[in-house]
Amino acid sequence: MDSQSLKSQFDIEWEQPVKIGRYNGVYSQGVLYIMVPIQNWEETELVELYKMSNHLYAHGDQTVARFKQARNGSFIGKYQEEPYVVLYNEHLRVFNTSKMGRKLAKFHHRGRLFEERVEHISRIGQWKELWEKRLDQMEKVYHGKVFSQPDDEFDLEFIHSFPYFMALAENAIQYLVDTELDDDPTDVDAGTVCYRKFSISNWGGEVFIKNPFDWTFDHAGRDLSEWTREHYWNQRRTYETGVHQFFQEYQSINVLSSFSWRLTYARLIFPLHYFECIEDYYLANSEHNRKLQEEKLQAILRGTQDYELFLARFYELAEAPVRTLKIPSLGWV
Template sequence: MFEEAIYENYGFQMERQESIGGFSAFRFNNYLFSIIPLQEINEEELKERQQMSQFLIEKGDKYVSAFVMSKKETYLSQAGDTVFLLLVNGVLEEPRDYQLGKKLARFHMRARSYPHQVKSCSRIGKWKEMWEQRIDGIEAVWREKLQSHPGSEFEKLFVESFPYFMALGENAIQYLVDTEIDDQPGAVDYGTVCHERFLKNSWSGKVLVRNPFDWVFDHGTRDIAEWAREHYLENPHTYQPGMRQFISDYQNTSPFTSFSARLLYSRLLFPIHYYETIENYFIAQPESRQKELEESLAAIINRTQLYERFLQSFYEAAEIPVRTLRLPKLDWL
């Protein structure tokens, strides 16, 4: 579908087609090109992503994807009814023995000096509003299922478990609000380039690509929290050493303030893994996927005590100094 349009608009042959980070990609003259289809065109957002990308490339990040200009001197092209753009990377592999926490801290430090205002891609100061909207949306579904009586095992589990996870989400919002009222951000708390969801495989693969379409502009603890959450969920009994190393490596480069430690904790309190499981189920899914989501939900519910223990001991397990930073703890955990 894209081959003719790419040759016509850019003069590139699609050699060695593959998939990188969920996007179709191809090699040409030892460069890797990612094809980014656009469902809708938000010019402000595209400009912000292009500017963030260009800034980090100029700062020396050789893994960041660059936007490719077409022969028509535009970043946007069309293949049939699909509008798309191309990103390009050199074919580079990240050393396997690197310290991920340290690399992430350096990435955040570079991007913290980004000089332009960010609007469309910014999530700074929006956590409370977005979390409340998420809880309200799921609560509306819960009330509907409660009245109509749950018709499947998944719905039964959902109806029984939601009040607990709603309360957990509300605790996260309160912890966040208290932080913003009681504490003062420091220089390391300025906004930076983050990821929608930074996971263990975000910076891995045969070729390392830092794709601007994975990014949002936010507080750096967003990435730390989402990595820590995934790491815990995959290793609920043995997460401590890996998490301690990751956070230690990060802090050796960019130490937390009390504000950032509290923001990190509030994000871990917010049970995004539960909410996403519910949301994914009620979006039209094939029956096989619904069974998988039912099993995921049952596992989350069965491990609530383990998750509480993780939250209870998080500061200690991550070796974040509670007394020095005067970090408040939740009474009910």
Template sequence: MKQTIYEQYELRVERKQKIRHYEAFWANRVLYILVPVGHLEDAELVELQKLSDYMIRTHQDLYVSSFVKNKNDSYVTEIDDRKMALFRMPYDYSSRKLVIGKELALFHHNGRAFPEKVSSINRVGQWKSLWVKRIDQMEHFFREKIRNNPVDVFDTLFVESFPYYLGLTENAIQYLVDTELDDTPMMNDAATICHHRFTDLSWQQSQWMKLPTDWIFDHASRDLSEWIRSECRKGPDMDPMKIQSFMKDYERVSSLSSFSWRLLYARLVFPVHYFECVEEYYTSGPIADKKWHEDRLKAILNSSDLYEKTLSDFYDIVGVPAKTYGIPVLDWVK
């Protein structure tokens, strides 16, 4: 790796370290991070690079990592048969105390002003088709498992739990469809830079870092709902006050329309954490740590009552008068 870095970027690796699960190193008192990008299309990388450059140049966002070109004027380098991108990490401003809700609202506000069309990483208006495709694939898989009989603990847990999560998904899709039919998007509902899965750990590692390969172009409620989901999944350790203050901090900068609140709720009802757990188990191959996956699924299933209660009390937790806004709540969770 050191040799390739020197040949491709003319950087001498002085000291290596791990950031998240990525390789990082120091060179000339600057921290760099290597990120696998084999899962991204070239067009997606081009858009992510443009967004990164825009946030750094136009909005002077100190925390956005910047793409580094190699000697071939490319942002992608082959290292150990893997496509990698090198990022220059921001300077360490971790001593500055940042409020995550407020920082996310500013990030979304700035991202909305991006002047070019985004298509490759755009997910706005696609939630329904993506959810339907996902549930169809898993339903097909579920029928196969029943036909062949479950062979291990994970199979059994999946077969027993899937009908419940199928119902939850159908509720989420219907809620989303009703929202798009009954409500009207406002200015702040325009697409912006979001994250595939935004949690407390997305930025706040040992230092604040916004990594472009985490990004997707979508409605801001994606990030809000995924952050809330990660808090809800803490089970008995969930702190409703933390969720409330996060949303208040966000709304001090950027207020949410009833359309936003309803999209946020629809996404929270959609059990993406369950889908990801099942999909990762069945695609991880024979060397997977079965026990780890089993425990992960058991934890999701054991916390389903608590998660349902959060859905039931959601608008009370975040302090939104749903009736005043004309926002429907799922009857059955009540």
């Protein structure tokens, strides 16, 4: 991106370039602008993101990045024949990691007030299908490795460990299916703006900003489970207090239903961390990246018993009203 393109198409003066996550940006007259390539996005998806970002901002979330209109009235610019959009935010602030539960609950509450139909970026009700597809793909890779009889250390560890994690994934799918069959959603289970994969890094960095291109539309349990998963792996020895505090804070805004607790738990059972490690290794484009995934897999395999213990204690740590709401646990944890 160059200064002439931004000036001619979006009337933005190039002052101070900056990197925001994986995107290029620029500060200009106290406003942060972020340039987002959109080659892989459908127009219908962009429209939904645009509407959701405007909705959240209108309902008081000043950390949301909105779409900037170009001089010609469109929201899409072109640089070297490639389309892009510009996001902007004029309320710049430093991210504070305190009270993450309340912050996420407020974000979800505002997202539930979005009344327009979301079709193209929605993942509501699709977890079972997506998990089964991911599991099937991984199983094909597994059988291919078994058939080729490799001697590579990572391949061997994958072959030895996959049956265990396949069983874990099948348990997650069954827990999800039972939840959808036996339990009834309440108002708090309505679809909301979520992250494709929520991480504290989505909100951290140089400035506290919420990028619509990180979003999807889903059940809040998606973000609750992914925050919990990340916190567990980052704070292996001290995660208990953080999990307890996070759900206490979250429920000061949004009280979770039985359906919410069970969806959150199902997602924690599904071994996404393992699947991503295997996928990232085989897709890695450098020896350095492969080495990182090798180390990650070693940590995951060493921690299987600890993660089982975490799953066994999750409802207790989060103070879920298991007896009152008659929330079932896994029989083997």
